[in-house]
Amino acid sequence: MSHRPLSVGVFSPSVLLRVARSVGLLQEHGVSVTEVQVESSPDLFRDLLDGTLDAAFTSPDNVIAYRFTPDNPLGRTGDARILAALDRGLGLGVYARPGVTAAVQLRGTTVGVDAPGSGYAFGLYAVLESLGLRPPGSGRRDYAVRTLGGTPRRLSALLDGRCAATVLGAGSELLAEDAGATRLAGLVEVCGRYLGTVLTAVGPHGARAARPLAEALARTAQLIVPGELDATVLREARTALGLTPQQAARHVTRLRDPDEGLVPDGTVDLAALRTVLALRLRHRPGDRSLATALEPERGLLEPRTW
Incomplete structure (x- = not known):
């Protein structure tokens, strides 16, 4: 299977992504990834909208902001889409x-x-x-x-x-x-129920290119949550995040937590996404046009085809 190199923006090194690479699931799904660490969400979405990045790991609220609200820090919007849910906050x-x-x-x-x-x-x-x-x-x-x-x-x-x-x-x-x-x-x-990190890309071409990555990450999470990859996760957590063995063990526990851990199949929990949207509407009451942001016709959620 041919590899499609993807440039993926992250705020912190992703243990999930590194485990997927380590156990061969990126290769199995025909995708190679370069992590690009960014300093802020405006930087991340500037690069996404400009095409410098192919995809990103970010808060779903950022996808909402840069898809629907022109008064975001960049002052512009784009066809940013949520491809998959990655985690429920990981201890936020x-x-x-x-x-x-x-x-x-x-x-x-x-x-x-x-x-x-x-x-x-x-x-x-x-x-x-x-x-x-x-x-x-x-x-x-x-x-x-x-x-x-x-x-x-x-x-x-x-x-x-x-x-x-x-x-x-x-x-x-x-x-x-x-x-x-x-x-x-x-x-x-x-x-309440919360969605911490999602995989996002811009436009139909970006979504198609990043779909194999979404599949690989979902499969990796399905193996991590029941504890099948603990040794690999411990190693990658220590390397990626600079954790001690004891801290890495606590991180593994958090990744597997049903309330705050990984989303094992990548499916977006609409109740958790509503929590994120409700926080924005509460603290930015001028964004009332976002009340229908989660409706299918608004295009925020990329339809699942995998």
Whole structure:
């Protein structure tokens, strides 16, 4: 089978992708992949819309924003589509810097986000509001918001004191916890069923090109969740994310978690996607035209053909 090289944007190294490559499932599905690490969601979607990237791993909220809302950070939209669900958040939660043990201590501080009007930021606002802190846009807010970019940059900012709290997951939360950061609350426990990461591509050609990757990732997740690839996952988690053996073991447990782990068949859970959309509508009430964003005729979800 001929290989179709794909350039895939990621914020952090993907353990799922690396396991798929390691066990031969990318090759079996006739696809080769180059991971391209990007610093922020605007950078990611600029490259996707310009064709520099073929596909990306990102929050579904980003796909919604860059498909439907012209006031996104790029000021333009495109035919971005969700091809497959990859995970349910992988431990996404709000973490406070070492020394901060309660949300009340965040009053008057600065919290870090990828972009203020993006999905993980909306999750952060919801979690902090559940803990008694008023979010941006509520009149008298309790904290300031700073744009810091993707997860690795936010983790560094949290630990070196440039922000007092941020959203972390997918292994970064383990590094934060072991460095003394405090988990204030998780997105799933506050917001309900959640969709953390999806595979996206732009236009029908992009969707066709990335479909074999979606198939390979779904098959890989189907093997990881029941524990059939634990040794490989442990190795790749240590290498990709810089985890200790103990942290890697915790990450494997999280990947297999039914509420926050991998999506074993790639199917988008509409209830979880509605949670993501509801957070955007709650914190960006001017986006009411998005109320029908999940309807099939709007084109957000690429029809399953595999």
